[in-house]
Amino acid sequence: MTSNYEAKINALREDALNIRRNVWRALRGAGSGHMGGSCSAADLLAALYFDHLRLRPQEPNWPGRDRFVLSKGHANAALGAALARAGFIDDSVLDQFYAYQSPFGMHPDIKMPGVEMSTGGLGHGLSVAIGMALGARMQGKDFRTVVMLGDGELQEGSNWEGAMAAAQFKLSNLTAILDYNKIQQSGPVAEMQDLEPLAEKFTAFGWAVREIDGHDMAAIVEALDALPHAADKPSMIIAHTVKGKGVSFAEDSFLWHNNLVTDEVYEKAMAELGDGA
Amino acid sequence: MTGAKPDTGRPEWDVKSEDQSRLAFGLAVGELARRDDKVVAISADTIDLFGLRGFLEASPHRLIEAGIAEQSAMGMASGLATTGMRPILCGYAPFITTRSLEQLRNDVAYANQRVVIGAACGGIVLAMAGGTHHAVEDLAIMRNMPNMTVIVPADARQTWHAALATEQLDGPSYIRLGGKFAEPPVTEIAADFQIGKAEQMRPGGDITVIACGCMVPPAIAAADALTGEGIGVRILNMHTIKPLDREAVLAAAADTGAIVTAEEHRTSGGLGGAVAELLAREQPTAMRMVGMPDEFAIVGPTARVREHYGMSQQAIDTACRELLA
Numbered sequence: 001m002t003s004n005y006e007a008k009i010n011a012l013r014e015d016a017l018n019i020r021r022n023v024w025r026a027l028r029g030a031g032s033g034h035m036g037g038s039c040s041a042a043d044l045l046a047a048l049y050f051d052h053l054r055l056r057p058q059e060p061n062w063p064g065r066d067r068f069v070l071s072k073g074h075a076n077a078a079l080g081a082a083l084a085r086a087g088f089i090d091d092s093v094l095d096q097f098y099a100y101q102s103p104f105g106m107h108p109d110i111k112m113p114g115v116e117m118s119t120g121g122l123g124h125g126l127s128v129a130i131g132m133a134l135g136a137r138m139q140g141k142d143f144r145t146v147v148m149l150g151d152g153e154l155q156e157g158s159n160w161e162g163a164m165a166a167a168q169f170k171l172s173n174l175t176a177i178l179d180y181n182k183i184q185q186s187g188p189v190a191e192m193q194d195l196e197p198l199a200e201k202f203t204a205f206g207w208a209v210r211e212i213d214g215h216d217m218a219a220i221v222e223a224l225d226a227l228p229h230a231a232d233k234p235s236m237i238i239a240h241t242v243k244g245k246g247v248s249f250a251e252d253s254f255l256w257h258n259n260l261v262t263d264e265v266y267e268k269a270m271a272e273l274g275d276g277a
Numbered sequence: 278m279t280g281a282k283p284d285t286g287r288p289e290w291d292v293k294s295e296d297q298s299r300l301a302f303g304l305a306v307g308e309l310a311r312r313d314d315k316v317v318a319i320s321a322d323t324i325d326l327f328g329l330r331g332f333l334e335a336s337p338h339r340l341i342e343a344g345i346a347e348q349s350a351m352g353m354a355s356g357l358a359t360t361g362m363r364p365i366l367c368g369y370a371p372f373i374t375t376r377s378l379e380q381l382r383n384d385v386a387y388a389n390q391r392v393v394i395g396a397a398c399g400g401i402v403l404a405m406a407g408g409t410h411h412a413v414e415d416l417a418i419m420r421n422m423p424n425m426t427v428i429v430p431a432d433a434r435q436t437w438h439a440a441l442a443t444e445q446l447d448g449p450s451y452i453r454l455g456g457k458f459a460e461p462p463v464t465e466i467a468a469d470f471q472i473g474k475a476e477q478m479r480p481g482g483d484i485t486v487i488a489c490g491c492m493v494p495p496a497i498a499a500a501d502a503l504t505g506e507g508i509g510v511r512i513l514n515m516h517t518i519k520p521l522d523r524e525a526v527l528a529a530a531a532d533t534g535a536i537v538t539a540e541e542h543r544t545s546g547g548l549g550g551a552v553a554e555l556l557a558r559e560q561p562t563a564m565r566m567v568g569m570p571d572e573f574a575i576v577g578p579t580a581r582v583r584e585h586y587g588m589s590q591q592a593i594d595t596a597c598r599e600l601l602a
């Protein structure tokens with residue numbers, strides 16, 4: 001007999017599979033896209049949208065909602081897939097990726113329901129999220145703010161200005177999740193501008209740091225359930241992930257950071273992902 | 278695509294008809310590096326965007342990877358230049374301008390350092406990516422930097438010539454490039470390229486269209502159609518926005534009395550702005566400006582979005598007819 005907890009974890013795995021399938025679907029419609037960073041983030045997004053975040057999809061601007069900022073905006077296909085499954089937008093929008101006058105372009109646009117900030121230029125989301133967390137605290141509101149960062153993105157210096165500020169302001173209502181897939185646009189992060197020792201850096205900056213396997217749904221849920229990880233610090237979840245997770249030929253390669261998706265490639269990917277049934 | 282290319286008399290990129298200016302710029306980086314051992318490329322996670330992988334493999338010590346850190350890349354370029362190196366910074370137009378703008382203004386333009394900035398994906402080449410990835414204010418910003426030379430090549434061939442011409446410059450330069458799709462060749466292979474000297478692509482005495490970059494081909498198409506109706510349209514390919522070719526603009530105003538500008542940029546502050554400022558001071562002339570309105574662009578396929586905002590042959594045709602009416 002499966003417990004409620006196991007059933008929940010299994011359901012979230014289904015949600016993550018649905019996100020991945022819809023990422024491939026959106027990219028096939030557009031002809032190309034950021035597959036790698038969308039699929040590395042799928043499990044994290046599933047846990048956020050279908051378990052952790054307090055949201056009202058029918059009332060996207062509900063003032064009490066938790067805020068989520070996708071700072072690595074090029075993973076918008078995955079965010080759109082989550083927003084569609086959650087009911088913020090119609091499923092048909094996923095077939096409008098990159099299309100003329102579409103609300104669903106390569107990067108999140110604040111005009112689309114459920115999107116909290118237009119992103120795409122890397123290294124903006126953390127400071128915006130700090131502003132949201134400060135706004136909650138200054139107005140006595142209990143909503144929480146979560147921001148997702150990319151590892152290559154962390155090379156932007158603005159992140160480190162934000163890292164300082166969030167700790168200075170003791171923002172325990174702020175969580176950053178790092179999609180640490182180890183690969184950026186042109187190659188491995190470690191060979192371009194290495195981030196290590198990363199957990200030590202954020203700890204030294206004054207954050208409560210936890211490292212998890214970003215594809216282990218139980219571990220993700222456990223880390224999110226335990227928030228805030230310290231009473232007077234912002235929380236950083238370093239999620240170790242695999243770029244392109246779920247489809248063998250696209251995993252762990254910078255070539256799949258942003259690539260063409262033909263019908264043939266799409267069919268192969270779908271066959272590998274399966275339908276989860 | 279390495280620095281050491283065989284001397285065939287033809288640049289190797291010219292063999293293909295489907296040229297891309299960003300790749301021509303990358304090849305020119307290799308050529309410049311071959312000619313001058315002070316030349317060093319700086320990437321901000323943009324190696325493949327500029328086709329620099331071959332160059333990196335052949336000469337790893339000649340490429341500095343700054344990571345996704347445009348501000349740091351810009352500052353490093355300035356510092357390298359102060360030591361006598363010849364840095365060529367390869368970035369995305371939307372990020373290498375506004376993201377690192379203060380470094381660009383202070384460390385590069387104000388300090389007047391010999392930094393060449395290659396800016397791929399200018400205009401709305403990345404239309405499907407949304408407003409964060411459009412660069413339709415970059416020319417206005419760059420034009421307002423004292424010491425800066427601002428070039429918008431019309432095709433890959435011209436990019437090659439423009440990049441090589443930066444060798445002669447003593448100050449900083451900005452070269453705006455296209456994206457990952459073909460730009461139809463419109464200039465001659467062996468065209469004489471001079472920074473600050475407009476290229477007349479069609480003669481004509483009734484009206485002048487001054488265009489730059491990807492608006493040159495539609496300008497030529499519009500001119501050829503109007504010529505068929507007996508209207509003489511002069512076309513100036515104004516590849517250098519700064520310093521502007523005063524003589525060519527003033528002569529066009531005097532000879533034709535009507536000027537249309539066409540650019541993939543907001544109509545304020547760029548090519549149209551530069552031409553209008555000059556004419557307002559020296560020779561007020563009836564004008565129309567073809568370009569982006571004061572808006573953030575919608576998402577969509579680039580060609581479609583260009584049409585949406587009237588950056589097209591049709592819009593140039595309409596502007597000409599309005600002025601001639």
Ligand SMILES: Cc1ncc(C[n+]2csc(CCOP(=O)(O)OP(=O)(O)O)c2C)c(N)n1
Pocket residue numbers: 036037038040072074120121122123149150151152153154179181183184185243257321322345347369372376
């Ligand atoms: C300021 C800025 N510079 C450059 C880019 C171009 N760009 C988009 S995604 C990307 C690589 C991002 O790598 P990473 O953060 O590791 O993302 P992930 O691997 O999770 O997809 C780059 C360089 C950008 N969007 N913004």
